[in-house]
Amino acid sequence: MRLSGTLLGAGLILAAAAGLLAFRPSTDDPEAEIVAQDLELGRTVYAVRCEICHGVDGDGNGPAAASQDPRPRDFRRGWFKIRTTASGQLPTDADLARVITFGMPGTTMPAWENVLTEEEILSVAEHLKTFSRRFERESPEPIPIMAGPGSSPEAIARGAQLFVGEQAECIKCHGEMGRGDGPSASDLTDDFGQPIVPADLSMPWLFRGGPSADDIYLRIKTGLTGSPMPSYALVLGDEELWDVAYYVDSLAPDAPPKQEAFLLAAKVDGSLPISGDDAAWAAVPESFFPLGGQVMREVRNFTPAVKGVWVQALHNGSELALRLRWHDRFQDPNDSFDVEMPAVLAENDERPYFVFGDSRKAVNLWHWEAADVLLEEQNAHGVGTRATQSQQDLVGQVEFANGEYTLVVRRALNTGDEEDLVIPSGQFVPIAFAAVEGRSEETTDSGAIGSWQLLFLDEPTPALSYIWVPIAIALTAGLEWLVVRRVRRSTSA
Ligand code: HEC
Ligand code: HEC
Incomplete structure (x- = not known):
């Protein structure tokens, strides 16, 4: 008073x-x-x-x-x-x-x-x-803070304990793997009465207040006023706050994985994997492609739920297999995913509009839908024009665990279906991805989508051509030696 x-x-x-x-x-x-x-x-x-x-x-x-x-x-x-x-x-x-x-x-x-x-x-x-x-x-003053003692495997291990422990219960909202899918995640509202979800701690580049351990320490200590993210200033000591901050910091890099110039499908012998946990995937590099909202056409969606997809690719000369992994906090019958490629490759590299094609240029969609765990090939020439192809050539498998889907899809490079793109090797093929989170009432046309990327099916260099590499090196070295000798001679003359 x-x-x-x-x-x-x-x-x-x-x-x-x-x-x-x-x-x-x-x-x-x-x-x-x-x-x-x-x-x-x-x-x-x-x-x-x-x-x-x-x-x-x-x-x-x-x-x-x-x-x-x-x-x-x-x-x-x-x-x-x-x-x-x-x-x-x-x-x-x-x-x-x-x-x-x-x-x-x-x-x-x-x-x-x-x-x-x-x-x-x-x-x-x-x-x-x-x-x-x-x-x-009021005249706000910063709260006393402790300088970071520096991260270490021990600090991260202590932080991991606190993260799941009863004292802090971060796991209740953020989930076991920190993907924002904990048991309390689905019914949170902010103080303005709007629905809100816990941050996906594996994507710190999307943190409101910055991704560094210093930022995380301050957010945990002070809380995010107006949101359900509480302040731990009275729950954890400063050393403990730093341990948790270092644990969260250890979950993912501060920036999204650097985007590769193209998605390489290496060539392998024999059959391609069909399950997401097949050991064959372990050796295949993974590319990350950010997904965002499509705001040029109705229905606009500025901040769709799925923020990106990790992709691996393999081919064996007759089939292409893709392994796709994306985060989705809430498994829902209306979840879906699309892999998109042009229906035909234009000579001049002109591509269909990336939002499911346009009136002149159609796209092939490899469509997966959670409802009936349905995998089907569709064609589209713009938003709202999807049609199921009469010939179906896709096979695949999907898993969901801890707020993450893993989908493997496989299709013949040449299906013999005139509606399908014949996927060439040794050439760049435009490819795009789109994901729908059913719970936030996104539809197949208003979910997250990425711009065209390039897929490249590798053609291994024939064994014989490797012989030329040392020969070429030897020849160049020889030439250089000759040049150097000439120059030496002329300068000493
Ligand atoms: C009651 C649920 C709840 C609990 C418990 C909780 N959080 Fe959060 N947390 C949230 C919500 C919701 C957000 C998203 C706030 C927003 O989007 O504005 C969030 C956001 C965050 C962020 C991102 C901050 C930023 O800058 O955007 C971090 C980091 C975080 N929490 C870590 C933790 C840690 C570590 C713990 C345990 C010590 C914890 N949270 C406990 C609900 C919770
Ligand atoms: C395109 C829409 C948009 C524009 C333009 C915009 N803001 Fe915001 N701003 C937002 C949204 C959305 C949030 C809430 C984000 C959240 O709660 O996580 C926000 C939050 C804020 C906050 C709260 C920060 C906090 O710590 O909670 C401040 C301050 C702010 N905006 C200042 C500004 C100022 C100043 C400008 C103009 C120079 C501006 N905004 C322009 C959308 C906008």
Whole structure:
């Protein structure tokens, strides 16, 4: 009571001071003029850059807000996720500037570092503070933190214990493998009443507040106010917080795996694997392809649930096999996946539109659907035009465990079906992937999709040609020696 009374008093004083400033002729006080200019700048930046999502009144209801998940923040409560302050407290000015600068990965909140100047960022942060009276009353301070002692196998092992243990129960929400699929994951809502899911800890590049161990330590310690992600400041000691942070940090690299120039299908002898856990896959390199929302056509989806797919490929001269792995927190009958290739390869490398083809150029779809564990070949020439092919040539197998699907699909390179692409070797073949998470009411046309990638079926070099390699090296070396000798001679002459 006493505290809030004091705060209220301080608020009144501040408000009065603000009123005084406003009435003072600005020319008298250059500092007040700077403040007024900054506020004016902040208001302008907000109107031009932020209002469309966050709304004129900062209520998160801008004209573009409707289709977004998570929704743009309502600033009126003073609930902020990315802070250095204790749970529930306001962020510091530096916290606000940081989150505006770097944005919130995995959401539509952009990074403004290459768009706004530092002055504009500080000014717009100042303007945000006008949406909640709490900023007048409270003066947030960073909580005491401990410098990271450095990661080690021992720290990671202790962190792993804490992650599953009863004290922290991270596993309840984040799941055994950290993919955001724990037993409590399916019915979480945020403090605004919107459904929310636990972060997939194997994709730290999508963390709202950054992927580093330092970021993770702060998020666990302070919690993400407004979301179900609690603060552990009163549950775990600083050493323990670091152990858990190092464990989470050890689950995945900070950035998505570097994208290869193309997806190589190595050639093997004999039959191709059909099951996802066949030992044959162990030696095959895996490529990661990010998937995103398709926003050019209805139905737009800015942040679809599936964020990417890991792909391996093998062929044996007559068949192609793909092993596809993607994360999906909730197994659902409406989950589905598509592998997409052009129905024919154009001479000029012109490709169909990557969102399931276009009126002039059709695509082949290798379609998998959880409902009846159905695997079928389809053709499409644009959204909403899928048709099941009359001749079916696909075989495959799917597994689901710990928030991850593993699908193996196999098809003959030349099926003899005129609707099918004859998949050539020694040539680049456009290939794309699309995934639907049924639980978030995505449909086959509004799920996650990636742009065209290139598949390349390797043709092993005939054994004889290897003989030429040492010969070529010897010849080059010989030539070089001759040249060097010539040069030496001419310089010594
Ligand atoms: C395209 C929509 C969009 C635009 C434009 C946008 N934001 Fe956001 N912003 C979001 C969304 C969505 C969130 C909520 C993300 C979440 O809760 O995980 C958010 C959250 C925030 C937060 C909360 C950070 C935290 O720690 O919780 C701040 C601050 C913010 N935005 C500032 C701005 C500023 C300043 C601008 C303009 C310079 C801006 N935003 C423009 C979509 C947008
Ligand atoms: C009650 C459920 C719940 C528990 C328990 C929980 N989390 Fe979370 N966690 C969430 C949710 C929900 C999010 C996503 C918040 C968002 O998207 O804004 C999240 C997000 C995160 C993030 C990402 C932060 C960022 O910057 O986006 C990390 C890291 C994390 N949690 C780690 C942990 C660890 C470690 C524990 C145990 C010490 C834990 N969580 C316990 C629900 C939980």
